[in-house]
Amino acid sequence: MYAYTTQDREVIERRATQFRDQTTRYLNGELSEEVFLPIRLQNGLYVQRHAPMLRIAIPYGMVSSAQLQQLASIADTYDRGYLHVTTRQNVQLNWLKLADVPNILDELAMVNLHAIQTSGNCIRNTTTDAYAGIARDEDVDPRPICELIRQWSTLHPEFAFLPRKFKIAVNGATEDRAAIRFHDIGIQLRQREGDIQFQLYVGGGLGRTPVVGQAVFDWLPIEALLTYLDAILRVYNLNGRRDNKYKARIKILVKALGVDAFQEEVSRQIELQSFDFHSICKTKIGEISQRFSSPSYVGGLDELELAQTLKDTGLRNKRFAHWLTTNVVGHKRPGYRAVTISLKSKNNAPGDITSDQLRLVAELATQFSFSEARMTHQQNIVLADVNGFSLEALFNQLDAAGLATPNIKTANDITCCPGGDFCALANAKSIPVANQIQDLFDDTDYLYDIGELKINISGCMNACGHHHIGDIGILGVDKKGREFYQVSLGGAAASKKATIGKILGPSFSEEEIPLVVQKLIDIYLAKRADGESFYELYHRVGHSAFKEAVYA
Numbered sequence: 001m002y003a004y005t006t007q008d009r010e011v012i013e014r015r016a017t018q019f020r021d022q023t024t025r026y027l028n029g030e031l032s033e034e035v036f037l038p039i040r041l042q043n044g045l046y047v048q049r050h051a052p053m054l055r056i057a058i059p060y061g062m063v064s065s066a067q068l069q070q071l072a073s074i075a076d077t078y079d080r081g082y083l084h085v086t087t088r089q090n091v092q093l094n095w096l097k098l099a100d101v102p103n104i105l106d107e108l109a110m111v112n113l114h115a116i117q118t119s120g121n122c123i124r125n126t127t128t129d130a131y132a133g134i135a136r137d138e139d140v141d142p143r144p145i146c147e148l149i150r151q152w153s154t155l156h157p158e159f160a161f162l163p164r165k166f167k168i169a170v171n172g173a174t175e176d177r178a179a180i181r182f183h184d185i186g187i188q189l190r191q192r193e194g195d196i197q198f199q200l201y202v203g204g205g206l207g208r209t210p211v212v213g214q215a216v217f218d219w220l221p222i223e224a225l226l227t228y229l230d231a232i233l234r235v236y237n238l239n240g241r242r243d244n245k246y247k248a249r250i251k252i253l254v255k256a257l258g259v260d261a262f263q264e265e266v267s268r269q270i271e272l273q274s275f276d277f278h279s280i281c282k283t284k285i286g287e288i289s290q291r292f293s294s295p296s297y298v299g300g301l302d303e304l305e306l307a308q309t310l311k312d313t314g315l316r317n318k319r320f321a322h323w324l325t326t327n328v329v330g331h332k333r334p335g336y337r338a339v340t341i342s343l344k345s346k347n348n349a350p351g352d353i354t355s356d357q358l359r360l361v362a363e364l365a366t367q368f369s370f371s372e373a374r375m376t377h378q379q380n381i382v383l384a385d386v387n388g389f390s391l392e393a394l395f396n397q398l399d400a401a402g403l404a405t406p407n408i409k410t411a412n413d414i415t416c417c418p419g420g421d422f423c424a425l426a427n428a429k430s431i432p433v434a435n436q437i438q439d440l441f442d443d444t445d446y447l448y449d450i451g452e453l454k455i456n457i458s459g460c461m462n463a464c465g466h467h468h469i470g471d472i473g474i475l476g477v478d479k480k481g482r483e484f485y486q487v488s489l490g491g492a493a494a495s496k497k498a499t500i501g502k503i504l505g506p507s508f509s510e511e512e513i514p515l516v517v518q519k520l521i522d523i524y525l526a527k528r529a530d531g532e533s534f535y536e537l538y539h540r541v542g543h544s545a546f547k548e549a550v551y552a
Contacts, residue, residue, distance in 0.1 A: 001062055001064050001292070001293050001371075001372050002059075002062070002143070002147050002288070002291055002292050003291045003292075003293065004112045005291075008112065009109070009112060011154065011155065012108075012109045012112065012113075012114045012116070013109045015043070015105075015114065015116055015155070016102065016105035016106050016108070016109045016114070019039070019043050019101075019102060019105055020102035020105070020106070022036070022039050023040075023098065023099070023101060023102050024102075026039075027098070027099060038120060038121075038161070041119040041120035042116070042117055042119065042120040042122055042160070043101075043105070043115050043116065043119075044056065044057070044115025044116070044117075044118035044119050045098075045101055045115070045119070046119060047424065048094065048422050048423060048424055049420070049421075049422055049423060049424045049426075050095070050422065051094065051095045051096055051097075052096045052097070052098050052101065053092055053093065053094050053096065053422070054092065054093045054096055054101060054104060054115055055086070055090050055091075055092050055115060055118040055119060056071070056090060056091050056092070056093070056108060056113060056114070056115050056118065057090055057113070057114055057115060057116060057117070057118050057125045058089050058090050058091060058113075058125070058375050059125060059126065059146065059147070059150050060089065060125075060126055060127060060128045060132070060142075060143055060146040060147070060150075060170075061089035061127065061128065061130055061374045061375040061376065062143070062372065062373075062374055063372070063373050063374070063375065064111070064365075064371055064372055064373075065362040065363070065365045065366045065371040065372070065373070066111050066362075066371070067111045067112070067113055068358055068359070068361055068362035068365065068373060069358075069359060069362045070107060070108070070110065070111045070113065071083060071091060071113070071355075071358060072355040072356070072358040072359045072362070073107075073355070074093070074104055074107055074108070075093060075355040075358070076355045078093065078096055078097070078100045078103070078104055079093045079094065079095050079096060080094075080095045081354055081355045081356075082352050082353060082354045082355060083352070083353055083355070083358065084349070084351050084352050084353075084418060085343060085351040085352075085353065085375050085376075085379045085380070085381065086351065086375075086379065086464070087377050087378075087379060087415060087417075087464060087465065087466055088124065088125055088127055088167075088377070089125065089127050089130075089374075089375040089376065089377060090118055090125055090375070091375065092418075094418070094422050116154060116155065117153070117154065117155075119165075120165065121161055121162045121163065121164050121165055121166075122153075122156075122159060122160055122161070122162060122165070122166065123153035123156065123159055123162075123166045123167075123168065123233070124165055124166065124167050124168075126146045126149045126150055126153070126168045126169070126170065127146075127167075127168075127169045127170075127178060127377065128142045128143065128146050128169065128170045128171065128172075128178050129142065129171055129172070129173055129177040129178050130177065130340075130374045130375070130376040130377070130382045130384075131173075131177065131329070131338055131374075131382065131384065132146075132172065132374075133292075133384070134331050134332055134333070134336070134338055134384050134385060135173050135175075135177075135332065135338075136330050136331070136332050137173045137174040137175055138172050138173040138174075138332065139172055139173065139174065139189065139190050139191045140172035140189035140190060140191050140196050141172055142170040142171060142172035142178075142187075142189055143292060144285055144288045144289045144292065145170050145172075145187070145189065145198075145222070145225070145285070146170050147288045147292075148225070148226070148281065148284055148285055148288055149168060149170070149229070151284070151288075152226055152229070152230075153168075158233075158234070158237065159233050159237060162233070162236065162237055162240065163236065163237070163240030163241060163242050163248040163249075164240070164245060164248040164249050164250075165249075166184045166185075166233070166236070166250070167183045167184050167185075167205070168183060168184065168185045168186075168187065168229075169183040169185075169186050169187070170186075170187045170189065171186070171187070171188050171189065171495070172188075172189040172190075175494060176188075176493070176494040176495035176496065176498075177377075177494070178377070179377065179466075179469065179493040179494070179495075179498075180201055180204075180213070180495055181201050181204045181212050181213040181493075181495045181498040182204045182205060182206055182210075182212070182213065182466075182468075182469060182493060182498065183201070183204050183205065183213065184202070184203070184204070184205060184236075184249065184250045184251070185200060185201070185202055185213075185229065185232060185250075186200070186201035186202075186204060186213050186495070187199070187200060187201075187225075188201070188495065189222075190219070192219075195221060195222070196221075196222040197219045197220060197221060197222065198219070198220055198222055198224075198225055199215060199217065199218050199219055199220075200215070200216050200217040200220075200228060200232075201213035201214060201215055201216065201495070202214060202216040202217075202232060202250065202254055202262070203216075203250055203251040203253070203254030203255065204251060204498075205249055205250075205251045206463035206466060206468050206469070207249070207461060207462055207463050208246055208461045208462075209246070209247075209249075209251065209252065210463070210468045210500045211251040211255070211500075212498045212499070212500065213251075213498075214254065214259055216254075216259055216262065216263060216266075217263070217266075222281065222285065223278040223279075223281045223282050224277070224278060224281070225277075225281055226277035226280060226281050227270055227273065227277040227278060227281075228266065228270070230269075230273065230275075230277060231266045231267075231269035231270045231273065232250075232266055232269075234269045235253075235262070235265045235266055235269055236250045236253060239253055239257075239265070240252075240253050241253070293370075295370040295385050296370070297333050297336065297385070298335065298387060300335075301334055301335020301336070301387070301388065301389070302334075302335070303334050303335060306335055306388040306389060309388075309389060310324060310388065310391065313391075313392050317392075319399070319404070319406065320392065320395050322406035322444065322448070323395055323404055323406040324391065324395075325406070325448075326406045326407060326408045326409065326410060326448075327339060327340045327341075327342060327404075327406055327407075327408045328340075328391065331384075331385070333385075335387065335388050335389070336385055336386060336387060336388060337386050337388050337391060338382055338383070338384045338385070338386065339369075339382065339383045339386050339391070339394065340376065340380050340381070340382050340408045341361060341380060341381040341382070341383065341398060341403050341404075342380055342403070342404075342405040342406075342407055342408055342413065343379055343380050343381065343403075344379075344380070344405060344407055344412055344413050344414060344438075345402055345403075345405045346405075346412075346435075346438050346439075347435050347438070349416070349418070349421075349431045349434075350379055350414050350415065350416040350431070350434050351379030351380075351416070353381070356401075357401055357402070357403060360397070360401050360403070361373060361381060361383075361403070364383065364394060364397060364398070365383055367394075368383060368386050368387070368390055368393075368394050369383035369384060369385045369386055370385050372384065372385070377415075377466075378408075378413060378415050379415060379416075380408065380413075406444075407447065409452045409453075409454070410441075410447050410448070410450070410451075410452065410453065411437070411440075411441055411447060411450055411453040411455055411521070412438050412441050412447060413454075414434045414437060414438065414455045414456070414457060415454070415455070415456045415457070415465055415466055415470070416430045416431060416433075416434040416456070416457040416465050417430050417457065417458050417459050417464035417465040418430065418431070418459070418464075419431055419433075419457070419458075419459030419465075419476060420459050420476065420483070423459060423460070423464075425459075425460050425462060426459030426460045426476060427459060427460045427461075427476045427477050427478040427483065428459050428460075428476025428477065428478065428483035428484070428485065428510075429459065429476065429483065429510075430457045430458065430459040430465060430476060432510065433457055433474060433476075433485065433510060433513055434457055436510075436513065436514045437455060437513070437514055437517050439514070440514055440517065440518055440521075449525070450521060450524070450525065451533075452533060452534075453471050453472070453521070453524075453534050454469075454470045454471045454472070454534075455470055455471065455472045455473075455474070455517070456468075456469065456470030456472075456473050456474070456491075457473075457474045457475075457476075458473075458474070458475050458476065459476040460475075460476060461475070463475075466493070467488065467491075467501070468488065468491050468500050468501050469491040469492060469493040469498075469499070469500070469501065470488075470491050470501065471489070471490070471491070471492075471533075471534040471535055471538070472487065472488075472489060472517060472520055472534075473487065473488040473489070473491055473501045474486070474487055474488075474513065475487075475488070477507055479507070482509075483509075483510060484507040484508060484509060484510075485507055485508050485509075485510065485512075485513050486503060486504075486507045486508075487503070487504040487505075487507075487508065487513075487516060487520075487550075488501030488502055488503045488504060489501055489502055489504055489520070489538055489543065489546055490502055490535060490538040490539060490543070492535050497535065499535075502543055504543075504546065504547055504550060505547055505550070505551055506551075516550055519549055519550050520546060520549075520550065522549075523545065523546055523549050524537055527541055527545070
């Protein structure tokens with residue numbers, strides 16, 4: 001975990017105090033709704049379908065045991081005893097009273113948590129790989145870079161009122177687990193002869209106009225990062241459209257200007273910069289890296305002995321063997337593993353976790369993972385530093401609490417926004433559709449025979465469920481006041497195969513969706529070659545093969 005400084009804590013506390021005063025003035029009628037709107041949004045407060053919703057920032061997904069305990073306490077005191085993990089590695093409280101929000105922000109500040117810039121037309125929470133710092137394929141640990149961006153962007157006066165929201169993601173591994181090509185700015189890091197370099201993708205995003213980001217600047221020294229980020233944001237702030245919110249994202253600007261002209265505008269802004277960002281980066285990255293705690297790993301763990309131990313345990317306990325296969329991944333430290341806790345148990349809203357379960361996760365993080373956890377883009381939770389010889393003990397405690405569902409990356413690990421049950425923007429419900437699809441896979445052997453399959457569901461075109469980049473994407477649409485669902489196929493998030501899914505055809509009723517998904521999976525199972533993924537099969541046999549089978 002990054003250890004906050006006195007200055008960090010002071011910023012959070014002052015912002016909470018400021019918002020308390022602003023909220024009191026609003027409730028007393030001294031601030032109009034129009035004036036209060038941007039204030040509450042930049043403090044993470046939405047007005048949802050039934051109640052105010054507060055989105056709490058989890059910078060680059062990392063959270064401590066103490067913070068998890070405080071979140072559980074807040075959920076019990078001010079909400080209905082649960083939280084929702086989002087696709088941006090944040091958490092949300094869905095049933096609040098506006099008058100309670102200042103108290104919540106004060107209690108969050110006690111453990112260095114906040115809701116600053118989790119909404120509004122500003123730079124949002126920077127995200128990264130949930131396995132950052134421990135992944136075997138990692139070239140550069142992206143967390144210090146994410147923290148640098150957090151410090152630079154938080155309450156940045158020039159970028160507080162951009163044309164639209166702005167999202168940045170950072171990846172330091174060979175495999176892109178941060179979806180960097182679907183962000184306003186995506187940053188790929190690499191190590192070359194002891195130096196860190198970065199590549200910038202600009203203009204990606206989902207929503208109403210999904211776009212795959214383009215590589216705009218290639219392999220620059222890391223000291224130049226803030227130089228380019230600042231210049232890009234200035235170009236966007238000056239030239240982005242403010243007359244039409246549907247055309248206000250930077251992806252529209254990059255497409256309108258073209259990459260060459262956009263690069264020229266960025267270069268022009270760099271010439272006008274008054275700060276020596278190169279020196280700032282060089283100094284701050286070193287300081288920030290030192291403020292990340294290093295786990296006290298046990299040395300000398302034997303990988304061969306561990307492999308045999310886990311095999312023997314799996315033979316005694318088939319459920320543990322399944323969990324080990326789906327929910328546990330390798331670690332760069334010998335003898336250690338990263339464990340994903342699934343929040344996709346049957347008939348629960350994907351991404352929801354009760355306060356009691358959250359307290360248990362906090363205790364397990366303390367016991368097994370150096371008092372640290374990570375929120376994932378797929379709405380799950382990772383314990384990143386688990387001693388492999390403790391996996392059985394961890395599994396038993398998770399299983400007793402209903403948190404050992406062995407389904408990560410399977411068809412039951414559905415990414416899903418809250419949809420029409422909560423969100424005022426949604427055209428249709430998402431959660432009931434996810435639950436009905438899960439009912440298709442009661443047979444665990446059948447689920448594992450299908451293998452890895454990504455199903456994503458969004459309740460509207462804002463695409464909070466990332467439906468564009470699922471193997472199977474489902475979008476809620478409104479047809480004359482009735483809820484229908486549009487299906488798309490063949491999407492992918494990872495940068496090397498980043499693809500927007502193609503719409504299958506006319507939309508379906510809620511009742512039809514499970515049958516449609518079943519038909520799509522039947523086609524996949526019938527036509528796939530050995531080891532072939534859904535994405536690979538779809539792009540091999542083509543769209544028409546699926547369309548004909550579904551609409552026949």
